[in-house]
Amino acid sequence: MNIDAYRRKYAYGEDYGTSDFKFGPITLGEVPDIIENRGYMPDTSSIMYKITGEVKRVVVGPEIPFYLEAREDLTQRMVYPMRNGIVEKNDERAWSVIYEITKYGLQKHASKTSDFNGFYVTAALSIISPKYMYERIFEVHERVDEETGLVKAVTIIPQPLAVAIAQKKPTCVVLESGHGNTQISPISRYPIRRAILTINRGGNDANIITAEILKDNGYGDLAQEEKLVRMVKESIGLVPRDLDQAIQKAKEDPDRFRAVFKVPGTKIVIDLGENSWMRFLIGEYIFDPTHEIFESYWKRGMPRPRDVKVGDTIVSGVMDMADAIIEAVQRCPVELQPYLYREVLLSGGNFAWKVPEEMKDVVVDAAEKIKLMMDRKGIGGVKVTLTKDPQYSVWRGCIVYSVAVPDEYEWNWERMEGWLKLH
Amino acid sequence: MSLMSFIERYFRDRGCVLISPSELRIPEDIAKEIDLAVLDVKNIVVVKIIRDGLNRKLLLSAAMKAAVLREYADKVYLAAPMEYRLVIDGRVLSENGLGLLLVDESGNVMEVLPAKPKRTRRIPDAYAKAFSELEKQIEIIRRRFDELNAVVERVDRLMQEVEALRKEVEMMERELKEGRTRGGLVTTQVAREIEKEEELPSYLRDNPWLEILARRKED
Incomplete structure (x- = not known):
């Protein structure tokens, strides 16, 4: 396919993630620019404010540390605009941060060549983003373009579609699992919106059960520290091929499966000893919390993943991943279903589980786990793939979208695609 | 004996x-x-x-x-x-x-x-001379140390001033690179066109979505 010469230079992608904002033009190649998705509201008595004489309401990107040094009220002034990919409709502080990071990115890559007349910008949002977020993101780009002339046209796509595009899979199911939830999005050239399923279970739920396990093993004081709990989860958490068998083997041979974690920079060593079998609960909880063993944790007060109501349907927070994929695929046309099962893409940090070489008979990675679960439900031949460079996938998909969608195809609110021309 | x-x-x-x-x-x-x-x-x-x-x-x-x-x-x-x-x-x-x-x-x-212990012993001349010399050396070192302390204090003050200036310069440099001035926009980067097919990023090469998306308006 011939790529328009202008867009070979001025295609631009934006991935609005909860933690990071990834952005930049096609000329960056394989890796986008990244800044944290946050903004700092400086106080007018700031030293930097006095030095620069500049009135900045919101500071973003690498400048933030220069404004932090004299600040004591960090939590009040530092704004993280997104929660699970969503910005609250009337949270003006959050929207001002979104405006600043958007403008920062575009200005950073502005070109002075004579042919430059603004970027073709594709922005990616969470697939569960409400319509107002689309409206506000368009408004942000309109405002930036009015001030700088840097946006020729803008469009918005859901992040799972961008993943499918970057992975070169026109028909697939994308599972995006983040901190707070997991979205299952069937895609066949378009995102099949009526089939999208969201489970209220993500990396944070694995943190919660890790904290309970720490408490049960006498490390209740350490369980209060969220960062430490996450480190423990990443270090000792494993996904079992079969939970019952894994527990049995670990109880028979605790030394082989022993879960030991030394807290970096301290003398603290966490050792689950005879209870090392509990490390399998951490991974299993993400994929299948329906096992009876988890009931005892909920009865003792551990928060249960909440159900989500979408339209008339309630999606259980404890639905296992295989059931969720099947449920989503079954909402698609019957003849499409076999093709969707052939390509399941796993994206997001919550699918990064390690497999120690010496435990390969018992431990599996996320892709293998999903495949096994699908097999047990009678759906064979499923190909599950962990996306390569998951952190850049969405941005890459945005670049492809910016390059390929025809210039004359204008934004359509019914189809939720096309270009919104700004100048 | x-x-x-x-x-x-x-x-x-x-x-x-x-x-x-x-x-x-x-x-x-x-x-x-x-x-x-x-x-x-x-x-x-x-x-x-x-x-x-x-x-x-x-x-x-x-x-x-x-x-x-x-x-x-x-x-x-x-x-x-x-x-x-x-x-x-x-x-x-x-x-x-x-x-x-x-x-x-x-x-x-x-x-x-019993012999009565003597409270102070006479220091042999050889030692006495050496002690005297050491005392002089110690006095010189003490004075040098005081001078050095004063220099360190001055250097500390200068370092603080340099650090503040460095941050200011970095910020101005970044603003220039990012094409910003307080008065408006200054563009500084020259975009490089990707001329050849093989120069395209890996995710664009042989990507079936390029054809699919190009036909969006016709679908």
């Missing part, structure tokens, strides 16, 4: 260490008056033996010489055979702080009069 060897054994039995008088680094004419020197923990103890002459004059002369030794030792003893006891004037020795050891025919040594 000789008188000397009896006295040596006496001090050894008390845990003292024999040393050579030359180790005391005292003038030679004084050192030759010492028959035995020992180290009792940190104290220097010297002994002068009275070997011959049973008259008071000789004894007095020996006592006078021994008294000089007190300048250089912590304790000074006179030692003599037991039969001299009748001619030795204990009062003279006591007034001069000297101790007296008497040795009988069987070699038993008795401390008839």
Whole structure:
């Protein structure tokens, strides 16, 4: 396919993630620019404010540390605009941060060549983003373009579609699992919106059960520290091929499966000893919390993943991943279903589980786990793939979208695609 | 066995260490008056033996010489055979702080009069000179140290000023690179066109979505 010469230079992608904002033009190649998705509201008595004489309401990107040094009220002034990919409709502080990071990115890559007349910008949002977020993101780009002339046209796509595009899979199911939830999005050239399923279970739920396990093993004081709990989860958490068998083997041979974690920079060593079998609960909880063993944790007060109501349907927070994929695929046309099962893409940090070489008979990675679960439900031949460079996938998909969608195809609110021309 | 060897054994039995008088680094004419020197923990103890002459004059002369030794030792003893006891004037020795050891025919040594320990020992000239030199050096070092402290304080202040300026310059540089001025926009980057197919990023090469998306309007 011939790529328009202008867009070979001025295609631009934006991935609005909860933690990071990834952005930049096609000329960056394989890796986008990244800044944290946050903004700092400086106080007018700031030293930097006095030095620069500049009135900045919101500071973003690498400048933030220069404004932090004299600040004591960090939590009040530092704004993280997104929660699970969503910005609250009337949270003006959050929207001002979104405006600043958007403008920062575009200005950073502005070109002075004579042919430059603004970027073709594709922005990616969470697939569960409400319509107002689309409206506000368009408004942000309109405002930036009015001030700088840097946006020729803008469009918005859901992040799972961008993943499918970057992975070169026109028909697939994308599972995006983040901190707070997991979205299952069937895609066949378009995102099949009526089939999208969201489970209220993500990396944070694995943190919660890790904290309970720490408490049960006498490390209740350490369980209060969220960062430490996450480190423990990443270090000792494993996904079992079969939970019952894994527990049995670990109880028979605790030394082989022993879960030991030394807290970096301290003398603290966490050792689950005879209870090392509990490390399998951490991974299993993400994929299948329906096992009876988890009931005892909920009865003792551990928060249960909440159900989500979408339209008339309630999606259980404890639905296992295989059931969720099947449920989503079954909402698609019957003849499409076999093709969707052939390509399941796993994206997001919550699918990064390690497999120690010496435990390969018992431990599996996320892709293998999903495949096994699908097999047990009678759906064979499923190909599950962990996306390569998951952190850049969405941005890459945005670049492809910016390059390929025809210039004359204008934004359509019914189809939720096309270009919104700004100048 | 000789008188000397009896006295040596006496001090050894008390845990003292024999040393050579030359180790005391005292003038030679004084050192030759010492028959035995020992180290009792940190104290220097010297002994002068009275070997011959049973008259008071000789004894007095020996006592006078021994008294000089007190300048250089912590304790000074006179030692003599037991039969001299009748001619030795204990009062003279006591007034001069000297101790007296008497040795009988069987070699038993008795401390008839304990030596008075001297509070300050005269520092040998060689040491005194070295100490004086060290004092001068220490004074020089102390002055240099004060000067250095003042320099360090000045450097600290300058470092703080440099750090503040560095941050300001970095911020201005970044603003220039990002094409921003306080008055408006200045563009500084020149975009490079990707000319050839093989220069395309990997995710664009052979991507079926390019065709699919290109037909969006027709779908």
